[in-house]
Amino acid sequence: MVGQHHRLFDTESPHLETKFRGHTKPELDARSIHRKRSFQCLRHPVSPIDCSPNHTRGWSSALKYAPTRHSYRQVVNQYRKELSVDLYELTMSQVFWRRGMDSSATFSLFFRGYPKDRAYYIASGIDDALDFLEDFHFSADEIRAIRNVTPLSDEFVDFLTDFSFSGTVRAVPEGSIVFAAEPLIEVTGTLIETQIVETMLLNIVTTASLLATKAARIVQAADGRPVVDFGSRRTHGEDAAIEAARASYISGFAGTSNVKAAALHGIPAYGTMAHSFIQAFDNEVTAFAPYADEFPETTTFLVDTYDTLDGVRNAIRVAEQARSRGTNVNAIRLDSGDLAELARAARALMDEAGFPQIRIMASGGLDEHSISQLVASCAPIDAFGVGTRFGTSADAPYIDSVYKLVEIDGRPVIKLSTSKVTKPWAKQVFRRFEDGMMRGDVITRSTS
Amino acid sequence: MVGQHHRLFDTESPHLETKFRGHTKPELDARSIHRKRSFQCLRHPVSPIDCSPNHTRGWSSALKYAPTRHSYRQVVNQYRKELSVDLYELTMSQVFWRRGMDSSATFSLFFRGYPKDRAYYIASGIDDALDFLEDFHFSADEIRAIRNVTPLSDEFVDFLTDFSFSGTVRAVPEGSIVFAAEPLIEVTGTLIETQIVETMLLNIVTTASLLATKAARIVQAADGRPVVDFGSRRTHGEDAAIEAARASYISGFAGTSNVKAAALHGIPAYGTMAHSFIQAFDNEVTAFAPYADEFPETTTFLVDTYDTLDGVRNAIRVAEQARSRGTNVNAIRLDSGDLAELARAARALMDEAGFPQIRIMASGGLDEHSISQLVASCAPIDAFGVGTRFGTSADAPYIDSVYKLVEIDGRPVIKLSTSKVTKPWAKQVFRRFEDGMMRGDVITRSTS
Numbered sequence: 001m002v003g004q005h006h007r008l009f010d011t012e013s014p015h016l017e018t019k020f021r022g023h024t025k026p027e028l029d030a031r032s033i034h035r036k037r038s039f040q041c042l043r044h045p046v047s048p049i050d051c052s053p054n055h056t057r058g059w060s061s062a063l064k065y066a067p068t069r070h071s072y073r074q075v076v077n078q079y080r081k082e083l084s085v086d087l088y089e090l091t092m093s094q095v096f097w098r099r100g101m102d103s104s105a106t107f108s109l110f111f112r113g114y115p116k117d118r119a120y121y122i123a124s125g126i127d128d129a130l131d132f133l134e135d136f137h138f139s140a141d142e143i144r145a146i147r148n149v150t151p152l153s154d155e156f157v158d159f160l161t162d163f164s165f166s167g168t169v170r171a172v173p174e175g176s177i178v179f180a181a182e183p184l185i186e187v188t189g190t191l192i193e194t195q196i197v198e199t200m201l202l203n204i205v206t207t208a209s210l211l212a213t214k215a216a217r218i219v220q221a222a223d224g225r226p227v228v229d230f231g232s233r234r235t236h237g238e239d240a241a242i243e244a245a246r247a248s249y250i251s252g253f254a255g256t257s258n259v260k261a262a263a264l265h266g267i268p269a270y271g272t273m274a275h276s277f278i279q280a281f282d283n284e285v286t287a288f289a290p291y292a293d294e295f296p297e298t299t300t301f302l303v304d305t306y307d308t309l310d311g312v313r314n315a316i317r318v319a320e321q322a323r324s325r326g327t328n329v330n331a332i333r334l335d336s337g338d339l340a341e342l343a344r345a346a347r348a349l350m351d352e353a354g355f356p357q358i359r360i361m362a363s364g365g366l367d368e369h370s371i372s373q374l375v376a377s378c379a380p381i382d383a384f385g386v387g388t389r390f391g392t393s394a395d396a397p398y399i400d401s402v403y404k405l406v407e408i409d410g411r412p413v414i415k416l417s418t419s420k421v422t423k424p425w426a427k428q429v430f431r432r433f434e435d436g437m438m439r440g441d442v443i444t445r446s447t448s
Numbered sequence: 449m450v451g452q453h454h455r456l457f458d459t460e461s462p463h464l465e466t467k468f469r470g471h472t473k474p475e476l477d478a479r480s481i482h483r484k485r486s487f488q489c490l491r492h493p494v495s496p497i498d499c500s501p502n503h504t505r506g507w508s509s510a511l512k513y514a515p516t517r518h519s520y521r522q523v524v525n526q527y528r529k530e531l532s533v534d535l536y537e538l539t540m541s542q543v544f545w546r547r548g549m550d551s552s553a554t555f556s557l558f559f560r561g562y563p564k565d566r567a568y569y570i571a572s573g574i575d576d577a578l579d580f581l582e583d584f585h586f587s588a589d590e591i592r593a594i595r596n597v598t599p600l601s602d603e604f605v606d607f608l609t610d611f612s613f614s615g616t617v618r619a620v621p622e623g624s625i626v627f628a629a630e631p632l633i634e635v636t637g638t639l640i641e642t643q644i645v646e647t648m649l650l651n652i653v654t655t656a657s658l659l660a661t662k663a664a665r666i667v668q669a670a671d672g673r674p675v676v677d678f679g680s681r682r683t684h685g686e687d688a689a690i691e692a693a694r695a696s697y698i699s700g701f702a703g704t705s706n707v708k709a710a711a712l713h714g715i716p717a718y719g720t721m722a723h724s725f726i727q728a729f730d731n732e733v734t735a736f737a738p739y740a741d742e743f744p745e746t747t748t749f750l751v752d753t754y755d756t757l758d759g760v761r762n763a764i765r766v767a768e769q770a771r772s773r774g775t776n777v778n779a780i781r782l783d784s785g786d787l788a789e790l791a792r793a794a795r796a797l798m799d800e801a802g803f804p805q806i807r808i809m810a811s812g813g814l815d816e817h818s819i820s821q822l823v824a825s826c827a828p829i830d831a832f833g834v835g836t837r838f839g840t841s842a843d844a845p846y847i848d849s850v851y852k853l854v855e856i857d858g859r860p861v862i863k864l865s866t867s868k869v870t871k872p873w874a875k876q877v878f879r880r881f882e883d884g885m886m887r888g889d890v891i892t893r894s895t896s
């Protein structure tokens with residue numbers, strides 16, 4: 001239980017109001033941006049607009065209400081992923097159902113092209129997607145929710161009550177290297193069962209492949225040095241934190257800081273210490289010493305809270321104490337400043353003090369580009385911790401993933417929209433190697 | 449139940465192998481990038497490296513195993529968000545516990561600066577963060593997991609078994625406009641209880657504020673036209689899909705395509721139709737007509753599957769049929785091509801045919817920048833659907849959010865790391881308005 005909730009900007013504690021004359025506390029909420037038009041410091045300005053009076057037509061009114069308060073815990077527990085369906089999957093399905101359209105359809109999930117700098121993908125989330133399909137159905141709770149918030153007919157919702165996925169799936173193995181336009185998953189079944197799974201199938205495979213691909217690039221840049229996932233605090237939600245840990249481990253990371261991911265997926269859990277830990281003590285030596293006592297052998301000292309090289313000297317002092325007790329300090333961590341320069345200076349200090357075995361970990365806004373530079377500069381860094389830029393795939397935060405109808409009742413299907421033409425037929429992919437190198441893929445019509 | 453799983457790239461179906469001589473099917477997995485070094489088409493190349501022989505030191509071995517297969521469903525259900533804790537929060541806490549360090553600490557959660565183009569934030573996730581804190585404890589399952597995967601001592605894990613959060617929280621209201629360096633949440637309590645909640649507190653508030661801020665920019669650019677969230681298929685996991693719907697509704701979106709978000713948060717659910725729906729029929733007219741039958745009044749026809757203006761003509765034909773039955777068609781949706789040009793042409797066609805009330809919705813890779821241009825060009829677009837670029841906050845996929853120790857036992861705390869200096873003391877924020885416009889904030893030491 002939280003003892004008390006006070007709110008910054010509180011409008012209900014008048015004693016604060018009188019303290020700073022001439023200032024008032026804001027009573028704004030987000031919606032007031034639009035209602036009051038009182039806020040104009042968007043750096044990409046919206047220019048004044050003078051359009052013909054009829055260019056906007058009425059639309060159902062909105063912008064008025066904040067969402068219902070609904071417990072954060074319930075979001076996780078009450079409904080499963082089946083309900084995270086785009087409404088149109090359900091409305092389209094009702095039309096198929098009403099018309100008795102039970103044709104056999106094949107949908108193909110693939111990536112349209114590459115984001116900047118990318119030239120391959122690591123297909124991931126495949127096993128999760130299969131799990132999702134295998135147990136796809138709506139619970140009584142979910143059916144009730146569908147009845148409440150959608151325009152579906154009662155009869156069709158009755159049909160959904162007994163609905164489960166019974167189609168056929170072909171997919172590449174989890175962790176495969178794949179290229180643009182190649183199918184990762186192909187789903188065959190009735191129009192309804194192949195259409196209704198689209199939203200989450202795309203979500204699962206896109207998220208995991210995005211993160212696995214980013215991780216593979218980072219592992220390649222680190223050129224053999226271990227990399228650990230520190231991204232959980234800034235991934236887009238907790239799902240993504242767990243997926244970042246799992247997908248990156250598949251791509252070659254050494255482990256993760258996320259304890260839940262470690263428990264769920266058997267991934268090694270790693271951790272160092274935070275600046276706040278150092279600050280909770282009088283100085284670095286009194287902070288480092290008890291940590292080394294508590295976790296001999298696995299201790300990594302964060303040395304940049306005040307002055308990095310002083311921090312290294314303090315780490316050495318505590319390592320000497322540990323040595324006198326017969327234990328070792330594992331590593332130091334550099335989290336800011338010129339990492340290459342600081343690593344060289346720290347290495348020299350530790351080697352000189354007789355600690356060549358204490359390793360150096362670097363972190364702080366790293367990605368494959370900065371890691372590649374550090375490695376190329378021969379900075380004596382032994383391991384990397386990557387957080388935000390990895391966990392959000394910051395330079396390329398999405399993949400242009402699609403799930404397209406390619407075959408229906410044995411006839412090919414094609415879409416012609418501008419710059420979005422798709423290839424017909426269910427497909428098979430053949431890969432050619434020469435001297436252990438990939439030489440090219442052939443995408444053909446599937447004959448299986 | 450899935451009838452059959454076949455895998456593309458399957459290595460166990462030999463009949464496929466013989467069909468294309470000279471090609472072999474790939475047996476790669478992601479880890480082979482590193483083991484075989486057979487894959488070299490990363491566009492940002494890692495240059496050959498010639499460092500001194502000792503520059504890399506041994507680190508615990510890794511890169512060898514894929515994670516344990518663990519059911520996707522269990523990820524949601526077995527453990528709660530408490531377990532998504534960075535390992536170091538727990539190891540640091542064990543040191544505090546062993547030393548009896550039960551000082552009163554205050555941590556401040558704030559955003560360090562602005563990403564490109566941003567000049568304000570919409571604080572969101574605040575209520576969720578309070579929910580999270582209010583019920584913070586570890587279940588028996590979670591305690592078992594901690595015992596299994598962390599180096600914590602049995603005695604400290606026993607302590608965690610009975611642990612709950614009992615600190616004090618001050619926070620801005622959900623949906624507040626906030627600026628860099630201003631606290632969104634301040635948590636006061638013992639060192640352990642304030643430290644142990646860091647990871648998920650940052651995750652919750654950062655994700656929601658990121659999405660709410662992106663949404664506010666889009667709403668502002670749309671200048672009164674409704675905007676609907678279509679992002680679920682490409683957000684980073686399902687958490688983010690739900691959060692995108694909720695945070696964007698707070699910022700002024702009209703609704704979401706995500707049925708679960710609609711059910712959980714009382715947000716209007718919207719949907720149109722997919723290209724696959726059109727393709728499942730012989731032509732556009734036979735596709736549009738049954739949809740209009742099924743959902744009179746709310747039908748939005750997707751017109752760009754083959755040729756956009758032909759699509760508009762077909763929509764008009766079906767609208768005429770609907771009118772003869774006494775019902776209306778709501779809108780058409782443009783999803784590709786030159787949206788401004790096509791909107792003008794479609795508007796002319798529909799006005800000419802006597803359907804000035806049929807509205808035009810635009811979608812397809814939109815964000816505040818493209819919407820602002822469309823609005824400035826006076827394109828007759830009545831509403832926008834935004835997906836990927838909104839749902840991933842594509843131009844700025846993270847916020848430099850931090851959770852910093854600012855006060856301990858009544859004394860101020862400061863961090864001096866290069867370019868990461870923090871301000872001491874618990875804080876209060878006062879906002880000044882003139883003529884309904886924000887004029888400036890004053891951040892002071894909190895005296896409450």
